[in-house]
Amino acid sequence: MKEQQYILKNVKSFEPKHIFECGQCFRWDKEEDNSYTGIFGNNVLNVKKDKEDIILKGICNGNIEEICKQYFDLETDYDKIKNKLANIDEYLANSINYGKGIRILNQDLWETIISFEISANNNIPRIKGIIDRICKNYGNEIKWNEKTYYTFPSIQQLSKASIEDLRKLGLGFRDKRIYETTQIFLKGQMTLEELENEQDTEKVKEKLLTLPGVGPKVADCILLFSLKRYEVFPIDVWVRRVMNELYIHQEDEEKVSKRQLQKLAKDKYSNLAGLAQQYLFYWKREA
DNA sequence: CCCCAGGCAGTTA
DNA sequence: TAACTGCCTGGG
Numbered sequence: 679m680k681e682q683q684y685i686l687k688n689v690k691s692f693e694p695k696h697i698f699e700c701g702q703c704f705r706w707d708k709e710e711d712n713s714y715t716g717i718f719g720n721n722v723l724n725v726k727k728d729k730e731d732i733i734l735k736g737i738c739n740g741n742i743e744e745i746c747k748q749y750f751d752l753e754t755d756y757d758k759i760k761n762k763l764a765n766i767d768e769y770l771a772n773s774i775n776y777g778k779g780i781r782i783l784n785q786d787l788w789e790t791i792i793s794f795e796i797s798a799n800n801n802i803p804r805i806k807g808i809i810d811r812i813c814k815n816y817g818n819e820i821k822w823n824e825k826t827y828y829t830f831p832s833i834q835q836l837s838k839a840s841i842e843d844l845r846k847l848g849l850g851f852r853d854k855r856i857y858e859t860t861q862i863f864l865k866g867q868m869t870l871e872e873l874e875n876e877q878d879t880e881k882v883k884e885k886l887l888t889l890p891g892v893g894p895k896v897a898d899c900i901l902l903f904s905l906k907r908y909e910v911f912p913i914d915v916w917v918r919r920v921m922n923e924l925y926i927h928q929e930d931e932e933k934v935s936k937r938q939l940q941k942l943a944k945d946k947y948s949n950l951a952g953l954a955q956q957y958l959f960y961w962k963r964e965a
Numbered sequence: 966c967c968c969c970a971g972g973c974a975g976t977t978a
Numbered sequence: 979t980a981a982c983t984g985c986c987t988g989g990g
Contacts, residue, residue, distance in 0.1 A: 701971065794971090795973095797971055797972080798971085798972040798973060799969095799970065799971090799972050799973075799985075799986090800970060800971075800972085800986095800987085801969080801970040801971080801987095801988080801989085802970085802971075803988085803989085804970080804987070804988060804989090805970095805971085807988090808987095845986085848986080848987065848988090849986075849987090850985075850986025850987055851973090851984090851985045851986050851987095852973095852985095852986080853986085855973080855974095890973090890974085891972090891973070891974095892973085893972055893973045893974080894972085894973095895971075895972060895973090896971095896972070896973080899971085912971080913971095914971035914972080915970080915971065915972095916971060917971085935980085959971085963971095967990105968989100968990085969988105969989090969990090970987100970988095970989095972985105973984105973985095974983100974984095974985100975982105975983090975984095976981105976982085976983085977980100977981085977982080977983105978979105978980090978981085978982100
């Protein structure tokens with residue numbers, strides 16, 4: 679495949695650092711020139727901000743423009759979304775100001791399911807390392823600029839890994855969960871299509887929750903980061919921290935349940951709760 | 966040495 | 979249904 683390039687002129691709401699470091703993805707790495715290189719699908723891409731332009735360059739399996747429009751959610755008007763959210767309260771307005779270039783990527787469902795199962799009780803550097811090793815061992819090679827990159831393995835490719843193989847890659851207790859989830863999709867007991875085609879968010883979530891390694895938080899991440907459900911509100915330790923700090927009296931912090939936080943988020947942010955979560959999360963982690 | 970990290974699953978009360 | 983606990987592993 680040949681290298682392609684696509685330049686976004688004068689684009690608003692697109693900051694590589696915000697997009698790749700707001701916690702939604704694990705396969706983008708910062709380069710020395712502050713650009714980011716990542717792998718998604720069968721594409722390897724470098725994203726560089728140059729003043730008001732975004733330069734997208736890499737090896738694409740198809741037309742780079744169409745692929746990037748889809749992956750970077752370029753059809754969505756983030757200015758409109760941010761205006762709505764910023765009007766909700768001052769805290770949100772501040773956090774949006776901090777992560778104004780965030781976009782929710784349109785990520786592959788299979789990769790997102792496995793990646794967030796791996797994220798359980800884990801930290802980001804280690805999650806990235808584990809996923810790297812999985813791709814190196816079971817994905818396809820793509821060469822670009824003298825470097826070799828690896829795609830995320832398909833269901834069939836990952837099914838070649840035994841529980842012991844996965845343990846050797848450093849998955850720890852998550853090995854069995856990943857193995858069993860892979861088997862479920864390999865055997866067709868659940869399909870990616872049925873998840874993608876189901877319109878009712880609660881029904882998709884119920885299905886996701888039957889997978890080993892998928893609990894409420896992981897299910898919400900899959901819904902938000904791959905299935906475009908902007909209304910879900912994944913609560914992890916950081917989101918709990920930021921919600922406590924902003925909305926809960928200190929003496930009540932221990933008492934407020936996850937369920938109550940969910941209700942609070944829904945009441946405040948309604949159908950944009952997931953986007954609010956991203957801005958708050960990024961702000962709390964960076965600031 | 967201990968503690969924790971973007972939770973889940975299994976067990977109690 | 980809420981509360982509690984163990985879990986692989988690597989870094990601070």
